[in-house]
Amino acid sequence: MDTAIESLGVARIPSPLKHVQHVTDDECILYDSSARNVEQQIREGQTPVSFMKAGPRDFMYFDPSKLKCAVVTAGGLCPGLNNVIRAIVLTLYYSYGVRNVLGIRYGFQGLVPQYGHPILELTPKSVGDIAELGGTVLGSSRGPQSVEDMVDALERMNVGILFAIGGDGTMRAVSKICEGIRNRNAKISVIGIPKTIDNDISYMSRSFGFNTAVTVAAEVITAAHVEATGSPNGIGLVKLMGRRAGFIASYAALAKRDANFVLIPESDFDLEGPHGFLAVLEKRILDRKHAVIVVAEGAGQQYAHGEGTDESGNPRLGDIGIFLKEAIDEYFKGKGIELNLKYIDPSYTIRSVEATSDDAIFCTFLAQNAVHAGMAGKTNMVVGNWRDEYVYIPVDLVITGRKQVELDGKLWSSVLEATGQPSFKP
16 A cells, blocks of 8 residues: 655745644554554564645745645535635635635536636635535536646646545546646646545545534434324335445434434345345334335445446446335235335435534645645645544545445444344345
8 A cells, every 4th residue: 555645846935834733744644553453564574554644844845925726626516515615715825825726617627628617716705604505616517527628727827736626536537637747747736635425435534524414314314203103104215325335324324213224335135035125124014113214325226227327437326215115115015004105315405505513624624734735745645534633645545446334344233233124135
């Protein structure tokens, strides 16, 4: 695992930040927190894997008086985007004295001339109230753009640091843009701030927006429980975000303890058969007269088949929520059992809400540390949180895979304990 952080060159300009705790590049956070594992690696002559610690450096690479920065948001909406934008602008302006910050409209399309999207000027005044809004004031988009066109635009606008806020597709774009910049021997820093509401970015303990999503999703589960218990044989079916990982569904279910079944992408389930999901649900309804089901959008794709890919190249998912609703209705109708099923899909509502206080604070820390990295000349990296420490991680390492719920881990074990659900295996 290569965790080295790329740099544009030697930082020689003294930092204007006074009375703050500065960090050196040799300060690192261990990847593995187990003392036994670390000691064994040392005995075997290995160097334990670690991440560079985030924070302000003693010296800067860029001269703030001559620097121009740009901020872009790409991919789907997520709570906290405006918080990150605002914190980047305020840190650049007040901590480092950078007066030229550009807002790129509608994702990476804003760097490509053919789309004609205007550039915004970002100032402390223009971003003053945006944290109270959901979504992103810059707009967003999906889909690949020409790397040559994007690098041309950065050079044409004389951008020194590009802050890219987005998910897996955005981070892949960051890697390609950095390669294009490197091929031209240009001195442009690109800093990624990873955004995924699903909390599935590798080598990161958490991602911004996740706390907000869990908070709102838990309230939706409570509403589904009220609906289910308010009528005979009531079922509340809630579909939540989670294309490849069931973190939101799992944590939201644990937050309220009202869910009786949690279905996630990591755990296949059998729909039919004596031990399948429908048979277990029937027993629950006959015994307790109500049930609450939480399903992540990427679960059960062996039943709800999607076709093709979206603009970001991700496989299109079948709608497991609608599929389950229809399958449950048909099953119980065949059994002659009357149901009162309420289906709730709050996905786009959750994506667009204002960030919780906890997420807002987290966004501020991420943005501040992203600015510190860029000013020090770091590039081709993302800022993240690992074991409650802020760290710098190479983009190419982050995009190697996705984090998922471990079926033999503590989280899923707690979900199974809280719901009492079986494995639904034949």
